[in-house]
Amino acid sequence: MGDIAHLRSLLGEHTDFPKKGIVFLDIFPILRDPVAFETLITHFVHHLTSVTIPQHGKRIDVIVGLDARGFLLGPIIALRLGAAFVPVRKQGKLPGVCKSAVYEKEYGSDVFEMQADAIKPGSNVVVVDDLIATGGSASAAGDLIKQQGGITLEYLFVIGLKFLNGKSKLDAAAYSMIEVDD
Ligand SMILES: O=P(O)(O)OC[C@H]1O[C@H](OP(=O)(O)OP(=O)(O)O)[C@H](O)[C@@H]1O
């Protein structure tokens, strides 16, 4: 817990970006500190291999990371677990045939895409992102996983904006390392 309090103290808070009247929470200071970054990744890997989580004992086949800040964490966690990494990108960025999902988030709407053959039916998947606000982005990623026959075991976030209740939109358990209450 001491480790998490330290990571919490490193978070940046910005009121001038992206100028939409929200407090923008920024994980980059954690990534600039190699010890803190290692703590964060190790915490997630311990969480995913812990006996206390509902999906304990199930093999994780795929880590899905969300454009863009989920790309900073997902591949590292995937490598530590020996799982595949699959990106979900904003519309028009991925080559080949893609599946898409439209969604609403804290500051506007967007479209997510995943390559159509990225997840084999029956694969166990964990979604990773820096932050959950309204849950629109993560829920759209969950839709894309379902469209391919994947099974989402859990959603993982560094930060959860609890007051927006985004986890209620999700079709599986969700874990935020740091909960922000207001
Ligand atoms: O729970 P939600 O309301 O959907 O909001 C959370 C999403 O918003 C941010 O991404 P953003 O779309 O701003 O993209 P970026 O990572 O490219 O800045 C954040 O990284 C999450 O992906």
Ligand SMILES: Nc1ncnc2[nH]cnc12
């Ligand atoms: N408050 C917030 N801070 C950082 N990223 C976000 N994405 C959605 N809401 C956000």
